[in-house]
Amino acid sequence: MSNYLENIPDENGYFGRFGGSFIPPILEKPFEDIKKAYEKIKKDPNFIEELKYVRKHYQGRPTPISYAKNLTQFCAGAKIYLKREDLNHSGAHKLNHCMAEVILAKHMGYKKVIAETGAGQHGVALATAAAYFGLECEIHMGEVDIAKEHPNVVRMKILGAKVIPATHGLKTLKEAVDSAFESYISQADTAIYCIGSVVGPHPFPMMVRDFQSIIGIESREQFFEHEENLPNNVVACVGGGSNAMGIFAGFIDDKEVNLYGVEPMGKGEKIGEHSATLTYGEEGIMHGFNSIMLKDEKGEPAAVHSIGSGIDYPSVGPEHAYLKDIGRTKVGLCNDEEAVDAFYKLSQLEGIIPALESAHAVGFAMKLAKELPENETILVSLSGRGDKDIDFVVENFPIPNAKF
Known part of the structure; x- marks a missing residue:
């Protein structure tokens, strides 16, 4: 790994002044648990070998x-x-982090994954990974994008995911994130949020980057x-x-x-x-x-x-x-x-x-x-x-x- 990747972000998830974690108190422990589990699992030879196997023989x-x-x-x-x-x-590239995130979810004992999706590629990838590893999958997607990206909506449903439309605001990606976070808050004890990009609270910008x-x-x-x-x-x-x-x-x-x-x-x-x-x-x-x-x-x-x-x-x-x-x-x-x-x-x-x-x-x-x-x-x-x-x-x- 490069010198940059080894040193950025800092331990609090900051890239310079950007990043960090600004979340409701109810989510602080679940996100801290995810951070600790990731720091541990990324050095685990069994995790590394499982991910290598999946990437070569499945992806x-x-x-x-x-x-x-x-x-x-x-x-x-x-x-x-x-x-x-x-x-x-x-x-698409999305499966690179989705397979890894679902392995992490299994390691932490979760039975369900929740996420947002825009064009549907993250949703399809997470539904694929959930099917492969036997987890329940819930995907939130803007109503406008559901109509625009109909083939991916069908793919998610065929793969066994529950697709929930975001019907407020512009009904696109931001609203899908809003909807997914709201749902996750009520299920944080039993489900893991799998953010679909290098965004969100720490550790997700770092974790998704590393997997990608x-x-x-x-x-x-x-x-x-x-x-x-x-x-x-x-x-x-x-x-x-x-x-x-x-x-x-x-x-x-x-x-x-x-x-x-x-x-x-x-x-x-x-x-x-x-x-x-x-x-x-x-x-x-x-x-x-x-x-x-x-x-x-x-x-x-x-x-x-x-x-x-x-x-x-x-x-x-x-x-x-x-x-x-x-x-x-x-x-x-x-x-x-x-x-x-x-x-x-x-x-x-x-x-x-x-x-x-x-x-x-x-x-x-x-x-x-x-x-x-x-x-x-x-x-x-x-x-x-x-x-x-x-x-x-x-x-x-x-x-x-x-x-x-």
Whole structure:
């Protein structure tokens, strides 16, 4: 493990001034228990071996890195590579931490897992892990996202999960988190909350990052097979930011590697038209942690928008706030139109249909590639596949008549 990962966050879960734990007293003991159990289990050879076995023989890890030759030729600039988390079982990076979290739940004696989901990928992954290990699963999802991501809702139910709609507010990801936390408070003695990103109270930003770091660990070794060098640039979409922290973890100590977290610019620059937290937000506490957040005129979490349901969140993982603050990461932007364009281009030029969230990273990488010379490289975290999005996309954005 890198020097950075060994030392950040501190023992109280702070990444600089970001992070921490701001939770009701009733949750302090359950979260402290989770922290202690994680600190113990992560050093347990039996846990490490079980997780290795599951990742290799069930998840299908390591996922490959693919050279996007046709997309690179189209952009006529830097070479674009894709870390294929879409090939991870269940179709996204989320299973990397869900399998580990459910093993942790079993270790602690819990019989039920509770979580929120935006695009449904975390919900599907947790329902998958719960089915594999024989635990009950409860997933909270915004009513808007339930309609938008219908295939994933069906998958969760088939896997045995109970899907509970969040019907208040904007009925999207923030409201799903609200609903899940409210439910968890009444069940904290018998269930464990499995947060779906590098957000929430300590220890979850650290724990999810550590479980997702397998993406970066694999990528570092695999990229040498392609280029005999490190990538010049690493690009990943950021909502809460779990896939981004996962791949960043492999290169965070390599100052010569540029790390880009790509935010959704949505439909415009006004509040409510985007979810570009690091670009337009300010410091604030939400959902139990201190980070950067988008606020309305009352200082409350602002309305947000993105075509990608998994990244329309008014805050961001505290580690992302910290890394931007110290200048280690850069922020990229991709709007709805650019994301849809990338969705179709990757599909028709490479035969890979990406999740709309991942399409934001691809869209920014395309813009970046056109600005860079041909001898530079870009590694994109392709965080998930687009099965869940195809009905929504084709209903709202006509399929191009021909390849580009």
